[in-house]
Amino acid sequence: MLPIGSIAPDFSAETTQGPIRFHxxxxxxxxxxxxxxxxFTPVCTTELGAVARLLPEFQARHTKxxxxxxxxxxxxxRWAADIAATQGHAVTYPLIGDADLAVSKLYGMLPADTPGSAEGRTPAANAxxxxxxxxxxxxxxKLALAYPMTTGRNFDEIxxxxxxxxxxxxxxxxxxxDWRPGDKVIIAGSVSDAQAKELYPAGFEAAVPYLRIVPQPR
Known part of the structure; x- marks a missing residue:
């Protein structure tokens, strides 16, 4: 799988909202x-519905x-109809069709030498x-999380x-x-104590020198 810190590869694909060039x-x-x-996999059906429900939260964060x-x-x-019926929220964001496995292989989710197409492949083969x-x-x-098929993703955590x-x-x-928005944060290790005093003139907590705690910046 692609590591964090790497450029997300560009690609062209068909989606439920028409063709896109990813970048x-x-x-x-x-x-x-x-x-x-x-x-038409059960856990994924619930996940797509959860994201549809949370879509306004992502949009408020300028996130597609x-x-x-x-x-x-x-x-x-066809799957979108089942999602809306069972989860109570319609999928209004695009879904990429990866029938040729190109994007899955490009992003390291399947081995680059995986042969064939989606036809005949089971969910287990694409686990x-x-x-x-x-x-x-x-x-x-910035982040990559991989889950097994039996564990639904927690989009509140995402x-x-x-x-x-x-x-x-x-x-x-x-x-x-366990940080939540509004909680105290840690001054980055790249910031010296002298710089920290300039950035945070009200001071900071430091139980040990490398753990400097301040209120969340606004």
């Missing part, structure tokens, strides 16, 4: 690309959402196509991680374990 579609926004091993499944676009369109990528406006992969990534990209801070 052009990204524009200057943040983006979440999350993948699925097959259409796009799904991918190893099947043709036509299958995604590694279960990744969430958060991509920054600079087209760099929103939390997105909030952290956006905060730490704008300020020289890091977020501690």
């Amino acid at each position: 052009d579609w990204l524009g200057a926004d943040w983006a979440i690309l999350f993948s699925h091993p097959k259409t 959402v796009i799904g991918l499944s190893v099947d043709p676009v036509e299958a995604h369109e 590694t196509v279960r990744t969430v990528f958060i991509i920054g406006p600079d087209k760099v992969i 929103l939390r991680a997105l909030d952290s990534l956006q905060l730490t990209s704008a300020h020289k801070v890091a977020t501690p374990a």
Whole structure:
């Protein structure tokens, strides 16, 4: 799988909202690309519905959402009806059809030498196509999470991680374990104590020299 810090590869693909060139579609926004091993799979059905429900939260963070499944676009369109009926939220974001496995292989979710197409492949054969990528406006992969098929993804956690990534990209801070927006943060290790005193004239907590705590910047 592609490591964080690498450029998200560009590609052209058919989606449920027409053809895209990925980097052009990204524009200057943040983006979440999350993948699925097959259409009409139960756990993925709930996940696509969860993202549809949370779409306004992603939009408020200037973040585009796009799904991918190893099947043709036509299958995604039929699947969308099931998602709306069972999850109560219609999928209004694009879904990539990856029938030729090109994007799955490009992003390291399937081996580059995987033969053939989606036809005849089972979800188990595509079990590694279960990744969430958060991509920054600079087209760099900021986060990658891979899940097994039996464990539904927690998109509230993905929103939390997105909030952290956006905060730490704008300020020289890091977020501690279990951080939530509004909680205290850690001054980045790249900031000297002298610089920290300039940035935070009200001071900071430091139980040990390398763990300097301040209120979240606004």
